[in-house]
Amino acid sequence: MYKIAVIGAGITGSAIARELSKYENLEVLLIEKNVDVGWGATKANTGIIHPGHEDDPESHPLRAEVCVRGNRLWHDWAEELNIPVKWPGELMIAKDEKELDKLKKYRDIGKKNGVPELRIIASEDLRELEPKVNEEAKFALCAPTAGVIAPWEAVIALVENAVDNGVKTHLNTKVEDISVEDGRISSLVTEDGEIEVDVIINATGLFADEVSEMAGKDNFEITPRKGQYYLFDEDVEEKPDKLIHPTPTEKTKGVYAVQTVEGNLMLGPTAEDLDRKSKADRSTSEEGLEFIWKHSKELLGELPSKNRISKTFAGLRPEPPEGRYRIKSYDDIFGFVNSAGIRSPGLTAAPAIAHKVKDILIEDLNIDLIEKEDWKAEREGITRLSDQSDRKKRNMIKENSDYGRVVCMCKEVTKAEVLEAVDRIRKIGGKVTLDSVKFRTLALFGFCQGSYCRSKMTEILSEELNVPMWEIEVRGEGTPYGIGDVKTLQSSEEG
Amino acid sequence: MKDEYECVVIGAGPAGLAAALRCEELGLDVLMIESKERLGGIPLQCTHPGFGNFYYDENLTGTEFAERLLEKDEIEYVTEAHVSSIEYVSDLKKKVKVITPDGLFSLDTKTIIYSTGARERHRFETRIQGDRLSGVYTAGEAQTLMDVYGVMPGKRVVVVGSGDIGLIMARRFALENAEVVGVIEMQPFPGGLTRNVVQCLHDFDIPLYTQKIVKEIRGQKRVEEIVTADVDEELEVIPGSEEIIECDTVALATGLIPYTKILDEMEAEVIMDPVTRGPRVDENLETNLPGIFAAGNVLTINDYVDFAAYQGEKAAESARKFVEYDGMPSKDWIEVKRGKNVRSVVPQYISGDCEVTLNVRVKKPEPEVDVIIRETDERIKTTSVNPGEMLRLDISEEKLEDLENKITLEVRR
Numbered sequence: 001m002y003k004i005a006v007i008g009a010g011i012t013g014s015a016i017a018r019e020l021s022k023y024e025n026l027e028v029l030l031i032e033k034n035v036d037v038g039w040g041a042t043k044a045n046t047g048i049i050h051p052g053h054e055d056d057p058e059s060h061p062l063r064a065e066v067c068v069r070g071n072r073l074w075h076d077w078a079e080e081l082n083i084p085v086k087w088p089g090e091l092m093i094a095k096d097e098k099e100l101d102k103l104k105k106y107r108d109i110g111k112k113n114g115v116p117e118l119r120i121i122a123s124e125d126l127r128e129l130e131p132k133v134n135e136e137a138k139f140a141l142c143a144p145t146a147g148v149i150a151p152w153e154a155v156i157a158l159v160e161n162a163v164d165n166g167v168k169t170h171l172n173t174k175v176e177d178i179s180v181e182d183g184r185i186s187s188l189v190t191e192d193g194e195i196e197v198d199v200i201i202n203a204t205g206l207f208a209d210e211v212s213e214m215a216g217k218d219n220f221e222i223t224p225r226k227g228q229y230y231l232f233d234e235d236v237e238e239k240p241d242k243l244i245h246p247t248p249t250e251k252t253k254g255v256y257a258v259q260t261v262e263g264n265l266m267l268g269p270t271a272e273d274l275d276r277k278s279k280a281d282r283s284t285s286e287e288g289l290e291f292i293w294k295h296s297k298e299l300l301g302e303l304p305s306k307n308r309i310s311k312t313f314a315g316l317r318p319e320p321p322e323g324r325y326r327i328k329s330y331d332d333i334f335g336f337v338n339s340a341g342i343r344s345p346g347l348t349a350a351p352a353i354a355h356k357v358k359d360i361l362i363e364d365l366n367i368d369l370i371e372k373e374d375w376k377a378e379r380e381g382i383t384r385l386s387d388q389s390d391r392k393k394r395n396m397i398k399e400n401s402d403y404g405r406v407v408c409m410c411k412e413v414t415k416a417e418v419l420e421a422v423d424r425i426r427k428i429g430g431k432v433t434l435d436s437v438k439f440r441t442l443a444l445f446g447f448c449q450g451s452y453c454r455s456k457m458t459e460i461l462s463e464e465l466n467v468p469m470w471e472i473e474v475r476g477e478g479t480p481y482g483i484g485d486v487k488t489l490q491s492s493e494e495g
Numbered sequence: 496m497k498d499e500y501e502c503v504v505i506g507a508g509p510a511g512l513a514a515a516l517r518c519e520e521l522g523l524d525v526l527m528i529e530s531k532e533r534l535g536g537i538p539l540q541c542t543h544p545g546f547g548n549f550y551y552d553e554n555l556t557g558t559e560f561a562e563r564l565l566e567k568d569e570i571e572y573v574t575e576a577h578v579s580s581i582e583y584v585s586d587l588k589k590k591v592k593v594i595t596p597d598g599l600f601s602l603d604t605k606t607i608i609y610s611t612g613a614r615e616r617h618r619f620e621t622r623i624q625g626d627r628l629s630g631v632y633t634a635g636e637a638q639t640l641m642d643v644y645g646v647m648p649g650k651r652v653v654v655v656g657s658g659d660i661g662l663i664m665a666r667r668f669a670l671e672n673a674e675v676v677g678v679i680e681m682q683p684f685p686g687g688l689t690r691n692v693v694q695c696l697h698d699f700d701i702p703l704y705t706q707k708i709v710k711e712i713r714g715q716k717r718v719e720e721i722v723t724a725d726v727d728e729e730l731e732v733i734p735g736s737e738e739i740i741e742c743d744t745v746a747l748a749t750g751l752i753p754y755t756k757i758l759d760e761m762e763a764e765v766i767m768d769p770v771t772r773g774p775r776v777d778e779n780l781e782t783n784l785p786g787i788f789a790a791g792n793v794l795t796i797n798d799y800v801d802f803a804a805y806q807g808e809k810a811a812e813s814a815r816k817f818v819e820y821d822g823m824p825s826k827d828w829i830e831v832k833r834g835k836n837v838r839s840v841v842p843q844y845i846s847g848d849c850e851v852t853l854n855v856r857v858k859k860p861e862p863e864v865d866v867i868i869r870e871t872d873e874r875i876k877t878t879s880v881n882p883g884e885m886l887r888l889d890i891s892e893e894k895l896e897d898l899e900n901k902i903t904l905e906v907r908r
Contacts (some may be wrong), residue, residue: 037901055676229778235759235760239687251792271536280715281626282626282627283624283625283626283627283711283713284624284625285624286622286624286697286710289624307620309619309620310619311617311619312619312624313627385594390592390599390601393594393599394598394599397594397595397597397598397599398598401596401597402596403870404575404594404595404596404597404599405575405596406530406577406579406594409530409577409756410756411581412577412594414594447614447756448614448615448617448754449617449618449619450613450617450636451614451617451633451635452614453635454646455639455640455643459644468646469644469646470647473629475629476716477716478629478715478716478717479629479716479717480629481629481640481646481648481650482640482646482647482648482701483647483648483649483650484646484647485645485646485647486640486641486642486645486646486647486671487647487671488647489647489650489671489672489673490671490672
């Protein structure tokens with residue numbers, strides 16, 4: 001039996017945990033410092049499953065390989081895990097002959113990487129395929145294998161499935177140190193104590209450099225790169241069906257216009273390099289949003305009115321030196337495996353990275369993996385009333401009247417769904433917060449952004465958790481919804 | 496609940512309640528649908544006075560006003576009921592789907608009075624950037640917390656927006672001993688009623704900062720500070736005017752937006768007004784879809800609850816007429832256009848053959864000006880105007896004679 005700790009419950013760590021849950025001679029722990037899964041780089045990104053024609057196999061062979069393979073794997077994984085996904089395909093657009101050369105370059109990279117179905121199309125076909133595209137676009141590299149997924153739903157699904165298959169989670173648990181004895185991993189130290197382990201897999205995204213350093217491997221630095229986004233209401237007419245983006249630069253894939261899996265128009269991201277200390281800075285800025293606006297104008301024929309903004313947000317992506325993925329073990333520390341530097345296209349690559357890590361266990365660490373006979377590939381998503389037929393809806397309400405209590409009007413989320421989310425959070429050992437319920441039910445995600453229903457949601461959680469409403473947290477420690485009873489400041493003055 | 500009604504009222508706030516009561520008086524077979532557990536709408540959480548001055552000729556609190564409307568509760572209603580969709584089958588038949596704890600119901604009705612109120616503008620619809628932190632509330636959410644749930648949101652508060660809701664919430668926080676650092680308004684003048692500026696700010700020594708915006712909210716987990724900036728007449732930020740204010744709570748009172756969700760999702764299109772963001776209606780408060788009427792804040796944001804109630808009654812009278820004649824009489828509609836200093840007008844269409852009440856909001860304050868129909872030079876009223884106070888203009892039919900297919904309303908000296 002090998003005890004394996006996967007550190008970091010983002011998209012890669014969760015994919016690895018799920019993959020390793022297949023084997024009966026592995027005891028897998030998934031350790032995460034946040035109170036819920038997927039709250040790092042995973043939470044706020046473009047949500048694209050990339051085809052794999054943007055990673056040059058000469059300079060980034062590993063990235064190219066796992067991207068193309070990950071894209072293929074997501075088809076099965078999404079189906080098994082009941083993760084909402086769409087495969088609209090994408091268009092890299094070009095305004096003139098000079099940019100056309102770039103399209104050809106990326107088509108050729110795609111060919112080398114084994115990306116299927118790439119083709120360059122000209123103006124008329126382009127407009128036929130995507131009428132919302134900017135009229136300046138003369139050519140496009142069409143990549144039908146591109147998809148969109150809700151990244152946080154993907155992580156939740158992976159972790160739920162992993163836990164169902166025996167993985168033990170330690171959320172709200174920060175790793176403080178790693179002990180190495182006689183050239184082997186011996187334990188990891190957390191706030192809550194020491195855990196003996198044989199193998200540590202470092203999947204800590206933005207913090208992979210710091211965790212690697214704990215094991216004595218400090219030869220790289222991860223810097224945060226900020227991406228800001230606009231999200232618009234579902235019913236804006238300007239949204240394209242296909243993903244639209246410009247030709248990439250050295251640094252980034254550029255600003256995308258995306259219809260999310262939920263049907264919202266999303267524009268972004270920026271690519272702002274922050275210093276190494278700013279790994280928590282998820283602020284938006286007027287300049288950043290203006291940058292997106294300017295570049296989005298080149299993608300779409302028309303942009304929606306700004307009063308249709310549903311929200312703006314920013315995420316941080318980990319940027320490793322030379323953009324290079326480090327998925328490897330080390331000869332001098334047996335049992336330490338880095339899955340570090342997983343920048344874009346990390347979401348796409350996650351299932352393939354999980355396979356890669358499994359191969360490392362077999363080939364580098366010489367672990368004979370024995371498959372479980374009763375491993376469950378499937379996981380069911382949360383049951384949403386609004387997805388059902390009228391007949392089904394009637395039955396559901398008859399059996400549980402909480403399905404007849406709509407809490408979030410914008411997304412038509414019912415009390416039963418909120419309570420199911422609470423159960424699911426508890427099952428993976430997470431903390432019930434407004435955000436963790438939001439990411440599971442989509443309540444608070446609609447165009448009122450919670451001004452109608454946040455208090456009602458909090459009331460439900462307060463009843464369920466049996467704590468006063470003001471103690472319910474928005475997103476973990478230090479973020480309570482209120483400061484106390486409404487008379488609290490009166491009494492403190494008198495006292 | 497039955498399968499069929501003559502009128503379904505959606506939303507049991509002041510407009511919906513007044514509408515349903517009037518429908519009942521007029522003998523219509525009416526059902527009222529409310530999403531919350533209780534009838535009454537937003538006034539239920541308003542513990543301050545200022546309600547009913549016109550409608551009941553008394554100064555009541557919001558709660559009292561709602562209770563007064565509910566005294567006559569012989570109307571058929573359903574609470575905790577969410578309208579999931581409206582299907583326009585024909586001019587005489589609309590299908591309404593309702594989700595309730597008792598099941599999913601599908602009702603047929605000849606008419607609908609849509610009175611779902613308004614939602615609050617949220618931070619992403621403002622210019623506020625910065626971190627995503629706890630301690631940021633919409634003003635109405637803060638009010639619900641304090642006066643429905645008995646929860647105190649925070650202790651050092653900045654209120655953004657000086658409309659009535661912002662002013663009232665500034666006072667509400669002060670009454671609970673919170674430190675209200677100030678009310679921030681981007682316009683050069685307060686957005687709310689003068690009586691509220693006096694009673695809510697002056698009486699409590701709460702400063703009002705005009706021509707200022709909140710640029711950023713900052714902090715680690717909960718709000719720690721905000722960055723403000725001064726703006727010029729064009730609302731552009733004046734560089735270098737940034738200031739930091741420490742606070743733990745930001746209450747956003749940056750405006751209301753008609754909650755038209757179910758109308759928006761209908762397959763048959765309801766035409767919306769880009770300025771009010773509610774449906775465009777004629778003097779019967781009928782939308783472009785026959786038999787669908789709108790009243791209250793979903794139609795236009797009212798300063799006084801009384802006006803919302805009047806609109807409800809008007810819609811009920813129209814619904815009664817619709818049911819009696821199987822449709823409203825055809826007319827030559829005259830479009831009311833917005834002229835100088837007019838921001839919005841509701842209704843957007845009038846006939847000119849009967850008295851009509853126009854709800855008009857101006858763009859900027861002006862003392863002693865005339866409200867005029869440009870085409871006929873007819874003077875309707877002389878008054879001082881202020882964006883915070885909606886003008887309710889009753890226009891007799893004599894003043895509407897000889898009109899062409901449109902008129903333009905102007906406010907000028």
